[in-house]
Structure formats: structure tokens, C-alpha cells
Amino acid sequence: MSSDEDHVLYKDRSDWADVKPLDIETDKDSVINIAYSETFRDCYGYLRAVLKSGELSERVFELTTTCADENPSCYTVWLLRRKLIAHLKKDLREELDFMVTQIQENQKNYQVWYHRQKMVEWLGDPAGELEFIRNMLEWDAKNYHAWQYRQWILRKFNLWDGELAVCDEMLAKDCRNNSAWNQRYFVVLNSTGFTSEVMDSEIEFTLDSVREVNYNESSWNYLRGIFKHANDKQKAHIINVLEKEFSSGRKSVFSLSILLDTYEATGQKDLALKAAEQLKEHDLLRANYWDFRARLLREE
């Protein structure tokens, strides 16, 4: 929220004297009632008035800046602001600059991200956007909005070159980042596709990752996800590596569960059943699930 000491309330501005703010509780028990800032009460009173009158002007544009600062979650402020930007033909680059702080201060807010996306769509130019998103991901590497926006930019402007390397980097920093694994799948699917050669490198990349950090749901899920794109030789290779890992004592619920899946997918029922029974013993929170899997296998 704005803590600008120079801020002049709209009720004290001569250029707003012609507007009567709406829905403001005036003076009634004002001493005890002001639980929120006067700036907030003031600007939203004028916002309601201009929403009613339909005024589109420079002063309303300035008012939306205050309202956005005071409560960026109010979606109508952003809709009105876009109307004004189009109507007043505002400089879209300036608006993108304004959105840097807005997004930094409200990273989990749907409206600010969508507003930025709309500005870039209107500009038709993604220059600087991938870097901007990378910076935001430095703050929170799992920010759903940031990844969503990145996917939109990549697809809209066809910017696939170098994106797999970005996924490599993100995963090198934190191999448990599920968002980065999801991005990896998205990038491969939309750029090269899961060809046999790509699969060779994806399998090695993923197996290296699970060998390094065994207890990692995300990498195992990725391995399970790409398994269906593997040819028979590649499937046999994956099973072979997992069995070796397993027999050397590096066990996890994840590795055993994917072995179960791969045994099942390749028709090795007895081994699958054995894995399910072991999981039932080790993963007590989900014992009912493993019991279900074991029953299915026995009934087959």
C-alpha cells in the first residue's frame, strides 16, 4: 500500500472538486472506524464515482494508479485501466515499466500478470520478457503465474531456442522444482518432440537426476511421463538401471513405484506384484493404494 507522504487525498484536490465520491462512511464514528487507510477509503470512493459516470480521462488514469497501489486485487481497477490505455493511447512500454513493481510486490496476483500479458500482446513485441520472467523466478522458482506467462510468451512468439537450456539451469539449481520439470516436458513437446534421439538424452538426463537425488517426486514423475515415448530398447534400459539402483540399496517409494509401473507395462506380473507388496509395507500413509494395486495384479 502507498505510504507516500506527499499523496494528496482526492477530496482535497481542486481538479476533482466536480466529483462526489460514493459509498464512503463519512465521519460516523470515524475515530474508531478507520481500520484501513484514509488513502484507500478516499481513492475507492472516487473510483466508484467514475465507474458510475463512465468518465475516461487522464485524471481517471492517475486515479487507477492509486487504486492499484492501494489494492491490486481489485480486478475492476485493471479492466478500467486497460480501457483507459486504449482510449488515451498511452505508451505501452511505460505501462510495462509500471508493471515491474506491481508484479514484484504482488507475485501471486492473477490480475497483474494478465495485465502485463495484455500489454505485450498489444505491443506485439516480447523483447525483454523472458529475462523479466527469469528474474521473477529468481524470487520464487515455482511461481505458477510466472511459468504460465512464460509458456504464453514462448508459444505466442515461437521462442523455443535455448529454452531447454533454461530448464537445465533451473533444475541444476533445484532438481525438486516440479514447475521446471513440467516446463521441460512442455518445451520438448513443442520444439523437437520426443524423437528417439531426444528420448536417449532425456532418459539419461532424468536417470542422472534420480541417481543424484533419489527422493524426488518430480523427477520420478517426469521419468514416468516420458516412459510412454520410449522404444522397447529404451524401456529395457530404464528398467535395468532402476534394478541396479535398487539392488545397490538405494531405495525410495518413488523408485519402487516406477519399477512397479514399468514391470506392469512390460508384462512382468510377478515382479510387479512383489513391488506392490513391498510398497504396502513401506508407505503406510498410502497402504490402501498399494493394496489396491496388488489386488488388481492378482486379479489379472
Next chain:
Amino acid sequence: MAYPLKDIQIPEDANKELLIAKHTKYLYDFAENKDSFEYVMTEHLRLSGIFWSITALDLMGTLRDFNKEDIIEIVKSCQHSNGGLSAAPRLDSHILYTLSGVQILVTFDALNAINADAVVDYVCSLHQKDGSFFGDKWGEVDTRFSLCAVATLALLKRLDAIDIESTTNYILSCMNFDGGFGRRPHSETHAGQVYCCLATLSILNQLHHVNAEQLGWWLCERQLPSGGLNGRPEKLPDACYSWWVLTSLAIIGKLHWIDKDKLSAFILACQDSDGGIADRPGDEVDPYHTNFGLAGLSLLGENRLKKINPVFCLCQDVIDRLKLKPQILDP
């Protein structure tokens, strides 16, 4: 096979009993104290806030006549000439608040307060050729909006107004390699979006497209040793995600795959001794987490609460009165 996870410790002195009287008082006070910071700052989601509060009260059997007439008037004043509803008077109409408004009115059996045909027209105007839905005229697409659209039409008994096949196909295009669903095609799987997609398919009677086994596994992986559920891998547990995950499991008939007692203890521990439920033990409470915490307990079989419908997040008696039977897969 223990492994390090992001999780919380439930404090030893955490609440273990359901505090119905306290939650009721908290929600009544919240609604009446119209000058509080929390109340004023949430104008932009007012109708949803009212929906969370009245559903929570309805679940506890303490809704009685909670400002019923006033609330119906507010909902009425939120309908716009395009048929859609806004969160509060004078704000813009949006599919999110259109559903909240309709949910409130069906709870009070007062659908005639608004122009239902105009709502149907509004929802249809947001439907796109690829089967997705815009949230409003500005064009943002999200599987949350698909659920809002389909649930609104179902509650108004007007599912015939949209093309079911394209709506279903769009949801299916958001299915990921882990069996879950995201906001748009290839968006990361997220428990809240999984619920939206499953509930949409359930209302459309299309759940046979889901890989219930793989998705069920992903969902029960969300349970952490504390008993709480998270929304994505490596995130902290949260009472509201406990609902999104739990109700998703209920829709695909796999509720028994998680440890119900531990989840129940987690939600009870998120209660504040003065009423209200928070995301995690000791945090600030709000009507949103209060509603979804109670809804979760209801699904877990808490017998002091009314039964919740997992698809519409309304009390089952409301859904029965409307004679709606959303699809639920057999265990």
C-alpha cells in the same frame, strides 16, 4: 524409507475438537463488521466471500436466516445488463462471481431474484470455439472458468445451452503426463485445477476419460507426514488444498487412499481458538479457509456437520433439492 519433505509440525497444544460455536460467531462477526480492514479489502471478491461464509454456516447447521434478505438484495444488485454478476455492485461482471452469486441463491432457494436466462446468455457468450471459457470479455482462459461456467449452467438446469463435446475436449487437452490437470494445456498440474477439471467432467458425465488410477496416486502423494495435503510437490500443506485434493479423490472414488484420521487432525489443528480456520496451524484465519476446512471435515465424515457435495461444494441437501446427480466414480 523416510525422506526429507517440506512440511510442518502440528503443535502439541493444537485444537483437537471441532469448534462449531466459535466458527459460527467468527463468521457472523466478520459479516457484520463492515468497517473492518478485512471486510473492506475484500470488496473485489464479496460474492465469493458471502458464498464461503454461508456454505460454512450451512454445513454447521447454523445458517438460520443469516441476513438472508439482505444477501439476496446484494446478489441482485450485482447482476449487469450483460447477464453476468460482479463481485460487488459497480465492479465488472466475471464468471467467478456469477457462479458465487448462483451458489448463494440456490442455497437460499431464491434463484428467481435474478434474471437466470440472462445469466445463461452471459455464460454462453464466454464459450470459445475450442471449448474453453473466458473469465470475462477480456479473454483470460483458465480451467477454473470452465468449472464456473458448467456449474452455473447445471445449477440453472441449462446445460443444454453449451456444446458438451468441445467443453470436455478442452478440459482433456489440459491433462498432463502425470495424470493431473493445469490451468491451460501443458500448464503444471495443480491440485486446485485438478478439482476444477474433475468437477467439470463430473457435471458433464465424462469422468470415464480420466486415468483415475494415475491421478489418484498423484493426489494421495499430496499427503504429508503432518497429515495435511499440499497442492503441488514440494509445497507446504494447506487446509484449502486439503479440500481440493480430498474432493478430487472423492469424485474419482479414491477417498480411502489417504490417511483420513491424520488429515482430520491437521484441519482441526488449523482452527483458531477464537473461531475460524487458517491455512496452517497458528496462521491468520479467513472465511475461505474456514469454509474449505469444514467442507474437508464433512467429506471425511465428521458427523456434527451436514454432508457436502464434492462437486458443487454446496450442502448435499441443496443438491438433492435441485435433483442434481453429478457423476462420482465407484471406489
